[in-house]
Amino acid sequence: MNIYLIGFMGTGKTTVGMALAARTGWTFIDMDQEIARREGRAIPDIFAQSGEAYFREMESDLLKELTSLDRLLVTTGGGVVLRPENRDLMKQTGFIVSLSADKESIKRRVSNQTGRPLLSGGELDQKIDRLLEERKGLYEDADIQIDTSARDVSDIVDEILAHPLFPAR
């Protein structure tokens, strides 16, 4: 059994997941960090040099690998839910926490960071709108759903830990 954090870019998956791993003692794996490590290049370079399709293959392959392990706290990339087989795999092998945030929070958070190729260059507002529309409904199939807008990370972690079915307490 693993724990998977899903959600759109900037909803706080990586940040909340790290804190949650520290509280539970489960092994933290951020899928983007793991893919970048294995590839020896950053996510934007993978997208620019090899394309999104290549990244999606890496992502699905890694997820498959992780599903055969146990007690992992996995933070996914926002696009992992695009493939139905990825959604099925997570559902079959873990407890799913879905994070969301309002658009202003997402914008503010992603503006403070680089490294998200799907949001780089051009009008940020339109890019977020288009992706949110494309992915509508894909983050809803989860054991817990939390809106992280205007909330402290420690607060969010406490709420997850307090869930009656949370597997790592």
Ligand SMILES: Nc1ncnc2c1ncn2[C@@H]1O[C@H](COP(=O)(O)OP(=O)(O)O)[C@@H](O)[C@H]1O
């Ligand atoms: N609850 C929160 N409140 C304020 N800022 C946050 C919160 N969660 C994450 N952040 C910030 O937002 C940015 C994106 O967070 P990150 O964890 O990388 O999101 P994701 O992995 O979902 O894309 C980071 O700069 C992080 O520090």
Ligand SMILES: O=C(O)C1=C[C@@H](OP(=O)(O)O)[C@@H](O)[C@H](O)C1
């Ligand atoms: O939503 C997406 O398609 C992506 C989200 C990113 O992860 P975060 O959600 O952690 O930013 C990363 O996997 C890649 O840039 C693609």
Ligand SMILES: [Mg+2]
């Ligand atoms: Mg992340």
